[in-house]
Amino acid sequence: MKIMYKFFATISIIAILTGCGTTKTTLRPDATANINKIAVIRVAEPQAYVAQDFGNVGMMFGAAGAAAAGGSSANAGKSVASVTAEAKYKAGRRFTSQLAKKLSASGYQVKLVSVRRKDNTELLENYDVVIKAVRADAILDVVIESMGYATEHPMFSAHWRPASQVQVAFVDTRTGEKIYSEKFMYGYHNPFMSGTEIEAPKKYHFNNNEELFASNAEFINGLNHSVDAVVNQIVKTLKK
Secondary structure (H helix, E strand, O other), X not given: OHHHHHHHHHHHHHHHHHOOEOOOEOOOOOOOOOOOEEEEEOOOOOOOOEEEEOOOHHHHOHHHHHHHHHHHHHHHHHHHHHHHHHOOOOHHHHHHHHHHHHHHHOOOEEEEEOOOOOOOOOOOOOOHHHHHHOXXXXXXXEEEEEEEEEEOEOOOEOOEEEEEEEEXXXXXXXXXXXXXXXXXXXXXXXXXXXXXXXXXXXXXXXXOHHHHOOOHHHXXXXXXXXXXXXXXXXXXXXXX
């Protein structure tokens, strides 16, 4: 019991440091009826692709164990950085292209726009400047909070799987109202955070570091699936 208390105490600290999620704004059924042209803000690249080894057995043994788990995350993170750099992987670029392609296929006119942000991991606080700069019925803002691979629990889910956290906002340019917002957590489960969870398919689960880094192609395929799964959910929500 004492060991489990230490484990959940450690996880609680992590949750506090990573935030508590956001409130979802559900899109009204008729909200997209008069929206034909969407300005999609180009999705910024993550500052780094991360490895979070929360499932390391060290997480069950207090501060020293948590430090060991942190070291494991750091070592795996170096390999993650190496693989993504070698592949010249760009999650933001894939998000942008897939959103444009699939929203166009859904019947929208799509215009890609670029903006400058104070923080690439946060949605814009105000869309007035963008509204004035574009001729569109709505603005779609998507940001990557984090992306990479993660483990979750030393006993129940110590395997690696793609993990990402993505924020979405959809703004009606005629009213300035944020008519839809959501946070997606792909392959990532945290009872202390709110968000829409998307499961990572078993084919992208890896039992250990050796399996995770055995195939760069499969590694990148997992990241691609994490992007595409979120895009599909956004496009499904915005479907007329």
